[in-house]
Amino acid sequence: MINQIAIFREYLKSRDLRFTPERRLILEAILSLPGHFNIEGLYYKLHRKMGRLSLATIYRSIPHLINSGLIKEVMRYADRPQYEKSLGCPHHGHLVCINCGKILEFKDDEIEKLQDRVCREYDFKPTEHRLGIRGYCKNCRHKKGK
Amino acid sequence: MINQIAIFREYLKSRDLRFTPERRLILEAILSLPGHFNIEGLYYKLHRKMGRLSLATIYRSIPHLINSGLIKEVMRYADRPQYEKSLGCPHHGHLVCINCGKILEFKDDEIEKLQDRVCREYDFKPTEHRLGIRGYCKNCRHKKGK
């Protein structure tokens, strides 16, 4: 995680941007978070811990964190975009339960390979891909009703 | 397409909803559209053709069209959700060019099978899935720059 802070600092410097305490706090909060997160959750976490940190500042730093490769947007199914750490976190797809909201992650190299094949077929140079499956998780499908 | 109107009418009746001229016009406009569409485009198409048709009415009928299986939301990458006809349109993934905006569609049964396998592994009952790949299309990748 100290590593990621260094990466962020370096990224900022390379673009003539400043490494501010606010940006450091935002990144640290994200790194200490377990799974996915959204702006709202991040704001409350930071706002609770230390008094003032503007929501606008969080919104403004998200693009920088994405461009530096530290986080990525993973979903936009629901109301708000969801993000997750991307450095050191292998690419994966998501199973989203539309009943209880639980999100399962899965990794499948074969699918990734087939995606590459599709891109080759179309002479398409991919930069990002998302595979999301919605439905009912193990618990919810067996609870009752279909 | 006459078929789809019948389906919509039946769906509405089954839920004690009314088959209004506005709903018919909205569905007809969608059916006459070639590919993907969004609310804004639909509104302008309908508004141009025939004077008054409220934006609110369009927003209100989208969920009904989705629930009746006639359309589905396919993307939410960009600013606004994109929809497409779903009846008689086999499931497919999307290649979205982040330079020119072009959208290519692809179909891959092997990927679909692997997705099913993943669902089986997790005892997950899928209702919908989306595979989106962003990057540079054939033209844009060869134009200039990387």
Added chain:
DNA sequence: TTGTAATTGAGAATCAATCGCAATAAGCTT
């Protein structure tokens, strides 16, 4: 034709995200 409950259009309301700006401060240069 009548009655009832759903639907419409228009504008108001909501709410996430962005913007504008004056005060602040990061970080380079002496």
Added chain:
DNA sequence: AAGCTTATTGCGATTGATTCTCAATTACAA
């Protein structure tokens, strides 16, 4: 260490898509 330049912050105002409110209309079954 101090000064300078320019990016950044917080705050409130603004935007813009979507939803809501409500009175007037209308589908549709009896």
